[in-house]
């Protein structure tokens with residue numbers, strides 16, 4: 580009997596033990612998933628454990644730092660001819676307008692007045708227009724010119740003559756006396772100085788020269804940035820100073836660096852604030868004086884915005900009074916119907932137009948050639 584009782588007790592203990600083990604597990608399974616609360620733990624899905632795979636490497640690894648791509652600017656020869664379509668606005672006014680008058684059977688007083696008006700509207704300037712029309716009238720009278728083609732040819736010749744084709748338009752950018760040529764770029768804000776500096780650097784590099792840029796426009800921080808970007812594109816170094824720093828000291832450092840590195844040409848971009856002439860004179864005069872401690876400035880290019888027309892001419896005078904301008908760059912000729920401004924600029928300032936800007940593209944700057952320019956304006960072979 581004792582055995583029976585002991586066996587029953589043992590059995591009961593085992594049963595209770597088994598229930599104690601199984602019930603909490605079942606309860607745990609039945610618990611609802613957590614809903615909301617301060618933290619949410621994301622559980623991984625019961626993943627099949629994937630075999631770790633090694634990434635496959637490409638045959639050639641890319642370099643960690645990409646070297647900037649150096650561009651190869653277009654050659655400068657024949658650029659004006661290639662870009663002639665950019666003068667279409669001027670061409671409609673001067674070329675098409677004039678030629679329709681010239682094609683009349685008889686060139687009476689009214690016709691000559693219309694010709695004068697077209698030239699004045701194209702910003703050729705009153706004096707230059709009167710002189711040009713007087714010469715053309717005389718030729719037509721003396722030679723008894725009859726056909727449109729002949730008058731057109733004579734007009735083209737007169738326009739070319741008014742552009743003084745004998746002027747020296749070469750840029751003095753060749754190194755000499757064991758140092759680089761120094762080019763100062765001046766002009767009012769927004770005329771296109773920085774852009775032109777960049778484009779001139781490309782022109783020189785296209786012609787096989789080495790160039791260093793000096794960002795002496797410390798007035799506008801973005802100008803230095805913009806110039807450095809132009810330089811990087813063609814592999815030219817840019818010397819910059821702190822924003823608002825002394826432009827003359829940046830210009831001085833740029834020339835010294837150019838001498839040390841043995842480049843052919845140093846191009847210096849300057850600021851062109853025109854709020855008062857005295858301030859401008861002081862600043863530009865100082866830049867020039869300080870740069871000349873290294874040797875004379877070889878070329879001073881005045882950048883003029885063609886779209887400002889006769890106003891631009893007034894501004895130009897301020898600069899020609901301050902620095903010895905050796906050449907004019909007329910920018911934005913693509914954006915105006917007043918291409919005749921080239922004649923007015925030369926006529927009034929007596930300084931050759933050496934380059935013309937015909938667009939915002941990096942190679943939209945062309946050496947100025949009077950005959951090709953007139954050809955583009957008239958839309959004919961001059």
Ligand SMILES: Nc1nc2c(ncn2[C@@H]2O[C@H](COP(=O)(O)OP(=O)(O)OP(=O)(O)O)[C@@H](O)[C@H]2O)c(=O)[nH]1
Pocket residue numbers: 766767768769770771772773774775796799802850851910911912913914935936937938939943
């Ligand atoms: N259409 C056209 N735009 C031009 C030409 N040259 C320059 N520009 C534009 O004119 C604007 C002013 O040019 P910038 O070179 O910044 O002028 P900036 O004289 O240096 O001006 P600041 O730095 O303020 O003194 C820019 O948007 C140029 O892209 C050109 O020949 N044709």
